[in-house]
Amino acid sequence: MPHYLDPLVRPDTVAVVGATVRVNAVGNTVLKNLLRGEYPGALYAVNPGYQEIEGVRCYPSLTALPQPVQHVIFAVSDQRLEAALDEAIACGVKAAMIFSSLVLENDSEPPLMHRVRDKAKQAGLLVVGANSMGFYNFAHNVWVGGFPTRSHRKPGNVALISQSGAGMSGIVDPDERIDFNFAVSTGLELTVTAEDYLDYALEQPETRVIGLFLETSRYPEKLIAAFRKAATRKIPIVVIKVGRTGLAAQLAVSHSGALAGSDAAYDAVFDRYGVQRVDDMEQLATALIMFAQPHPVGPGGIVTIHDSGGERQLFIDMAARLGAPLADISAGTRKTLDTLLDPGLPAVNPLDVWSAGGPDYEDRLEGCFAALLKDDTAALGAVVHDRAAHGRIYPEYIRHLRRGHAASGKPVFLVSNWQGTGEDPRIIEATRAGFPVLDGIAPFLTGANCLLGYRDFLARPAVRSPGLPRPVLTRWRTRLADNDVVDEIEANRLLRDCGIPMVKVWPVNNEDELARLAPELSYPAVMKTAMPDIRHKSEVEGVRLNIGDGQELLRVYNDLSGRLGNRVVVAPMHDDPGVEMILGLVTDDQFGPMIVMGIGGVHAELLRDVITVAPPFDVGTALRCLDRLKMRKLLDGMRGNPPVDIPAFCEAAAILSVIAVEFADLVKEVDINPVRVLEHGCVGLDALVIRKSV
Numbered sequence: 001m002p003h004y005l006d007p008l009v010r011p012d013t014v015a016v017v018g019a020t021v022r023v024n025a026v027g028n029t030v031l032k033n034l035l036r037g038e039y040p041g042a043l044y045a046v047n048p049g050y051q052e053i054e055g056v057r058c059y060p061s062l063t064a065l066p067q068p069v070q071h072v073i074f075a076v077s078d079q080r081l082e083a084a085l086d087e088a089i090a091c092g093v094k095a096a097m098i099f100s101s102l103v104l105e106n107d108s109e110p111p112l113m114h115r116v117r118d119k120a121k122q123a124g125l126l127v128v129g130a131n132s133m134g135f136y137n138f139a140h141n142v143w144v145g146g147f148p149t150r151s152h153r154k155p156g157n158v159a160l161i162s163q164s165g166a167g168m169s170g171i172v173d174p175d176e177r178i179d180f181n182f183a184v185s186t187g188l189e190l191t192v193t194a195e196d197y198l199d200y201a202l203e204q205p206e207t208r209v210i211g212l213f214l215e216t217s218r219y220p221e222k223l224i225a226a227f228r229k230a231a232t233r234k235i236p237i238v239v240i241k242v243g244r245t246g247l248a249a250q251l252a253v254s255h256s257g258a259l260a261g262s263d264a265a266y267d268a269v270f271d272r273y274g275v276q277r278v279d280d281m282e283q284l285a286t287a288l289i290m291f292a293q294p295h296p297v298g299p300g301g302i303v304t305i306h307d308s309g310g311e312r313q314l315f316i317d318m319a320a321r322l323g324a325p326l327a328d329i330s331a332g333t334r335k336t337l338d339t340l341l342d343p344g345l346p347a348v349n350p351l352d353v354w355s356a357g358g359p360d361y362e363d364r365l366e367g368c369f370a371a372l373l374k375d376d377t378a379a380l381g382a383v384v385h386d387r388a389a390h391g392r393i394y395p396e397y398i399r400h401l402r403r404g405h406a407a408s409g410k411p412v413f414l415v416s417n418w419q420g421t422g423e424d425p426r427i428i429e430a431t432r433a434g435f436p437v438l439d440g441i442a443p444f445l446t447g448a449n450c451l452l453g454y455r456d457f458l459a460r461p462a463v464r465s466p467g468l469p470r471p472v473l474t475r476w477r478t479r480l481a482d483n484d485v486v487d488e489i490e491a492n493r494l495l496r497d498c499g500i501p502m503v504k505v506w507p508v509n510n511e512d513e514l515a516r517l518a519p520e521l522s523y524p525a526v527m528k529t530a531m532p533d534i535r536h537k538s539e540v541e542g543v544r545l546n547i548g549d550g551q552e553l554l555r556v557y558n559d560l561s562g563r564l565g566n567r568v569v570v571a572p573m574h575d576d577p578g579v580e581m582i583l584g585l586v587t588d589d590q591f592g593p594m595i596v597m598g599i600g601g602v603h604a605e606l607l608r609d610v611i612t613v614a615p616p617f618d619v620g621t622a623l624r625c626l627d628r629l630k631m632r633k634l635l636d637g638m639r640g641n642p643p644v645d646i647p648a649f650c651e652a653a654a655i656l657s658v659i660a661v662e663f664a665d666l667v668k669e670v671d672i673n674p675v676r677v678l679e680h681g682c683v684g685l686d687a688l689v690i691r692k693s694v
Helices: 026-036 078-090 112-123 165-172 194-203 220-233 246-256 263-273 281-292 309-322 331-340 361-374 395-408 425-432 441-459 470-482 488-498 511-520 550-563 602-607 619-626 632-636 646-662
Strands: 013-017 042-046 056-059 071-074 095-098 126-128 134-137 142-145 158-162 180-185 209-214 237-241 276-278 301-306 378-384 412-416 437-439 506-508 525-529 543-547 568-572 579-588 592-599 610-613 667-677 682-684 687-691
Touching (some): 026 042, 071 078, 078 095, 158 165, 158 281, 165 180, 165 209, 194 209, 194 220, 237 263, 237 281, 263 276, 263 592, 263 610, 276 281, 276 441, 281 437, 281 441, 301 309, 301 361, 301 441, 309 378, 309 441, 331 361, 361 378, 361 395, 378 395, 395 425, 412 441, 425 437, 437 441, 488 646, 488 667, 488 687, 506 511, 543 550, 592 646, 610 619, 646 682
Parallel strands (some): 013 042, 042 056, 095 126, 158 180, 158 209, 378 412, 412 437
Antiparallel strands (some): 134 142, 506 568, 525 543, 525 568, 579 592, 579 667, 592 610, 667 682, 667 687
16 A cells, blocks of 8 residues: 655655766765665656766756656755755655755855745655655665665565664664665654654564654654554564753754653653663664564563673673563473583573583583573573674574574574674574574663563553543533632642542631631641742741641741731641652643652652653553652561552552543643552642643
């Protein structure tokens, strides 16, 4: 079925405007790439100075071509590009490739980039770039790269979409272990964005895994739609998302010209749709190699064999640091290993198989690896051996992999402790045969985490978020729409009506109201300022705890009303043993409402131990996400304290996630801090709700 990007990435006719005989010029290299890729359509060169370039007939202009073309590649300077674009649009061209940056010295207003973008959009022109390294549709023999590339084998099963030009070429060009079907450097995304290319890659039957180098998303809703499609089709996506730090985020925005949402919001979206995040290009390339192999991951963790005790210990330390799960093999497997190992070598995973040798050593080693992989706790396995001289590998290494896989059907990898691939053809052959050869323990463990994480994502039950009663929704939508400011009393009532347990509070506006309330109140009590312009009460000494009786209540009221204003709230003091948590709703500038959960009290300020989750979700999702907190064990009870009611907190979080969606157009922020999680149940002690500006 045709895709809307076909005229751009799979055109039937192409013209290279600015084609040239000058070696290493873009106008020469892109023509050579199209020829090397055996482009199957009609190909024309456009340059009034030549009759023929690289065996391709050359014409003086687009209007002189013998037929209309679908795609024009601009290999001209920025000074000439606008006029060339005007000619292309006049000729009815459907798509274009722009390598240049569209920056002119002493340019007029609006600048060239804006003029080109506006003209392209008005004409409905599909554009790769500008400021792009090009694209490669290897599946359909369309190589539109402005720089030399390596040989590429068909069929490939890996797609790569990169908002960084070097982020594409730095993975596509150097190494033959990855066979691509599609790769693109999206550049400035004048009319076609990363989200569009992602959708294209997902529609290609060859695509098994997609790599994504992401600075920011221009169309978050389209990004989520693509992620949803990938999850439905069970095509894993591995992403580098730059902008974790403030400076990196600022530079990403200035480079891409688009809004940047918070890194935590991106993580929440990735988690929701099973997108696996890595930190650098080495990890990305390794993960793509590992996902591209054809063997399904089993349940459990990682098993490995080593020929060095010291390197095995290093591997164990790195696995712990990276959170990579090592399989806890069964007693039966340990018994089998005991029959194969030399005396003194413990039958454990990871397994040191080094011995004095002997004629049957290789057979015993392979038997050990097969035994490990056949264990029910093994999801995948690795032979961790260093390279031979000149970065080569010994042929027996691949035999180890093949026997282990034959015994189990599980994925297997050959991993070195240090990058040393060199140019051994066995490495390419083995990797393409489904037995990947990888460089470095940390990239392998990161890739293994991605494989296991995606496996676990596919096994998650469907999310069943709680519903809110329709009368409650209707009533509160009306009240929120009619009130620009939501004070603490209204915030408390909103949350309680929706099902979140909140401490009961009483509003007080004068001494008479306080006098009527005092005899009915249980002590100790709490009094807080409720003046609408004060959001952070503790910063203005607007909270008093442990009020013991009615007389103290009056003294506190006189102090708060005199300093801050007459309106306060009074509530009973909750000092039950438990753990203080925070629960909130924030609105990300790209992805909209997000739920924040974490450890509260002093820990919130010092450690910022919080997680962000995309709404709506259910209790099970909240329970799973809470496990990512650094201080998660605090909830299980420490130093004699009982464990707290984590499911009760997660139920409150799930309800807030539905509030976030149902009131997304009205509510910008909710802060329930603290939520005291008790041995049985939980209760919110303070609430802040901020309306969206009309």
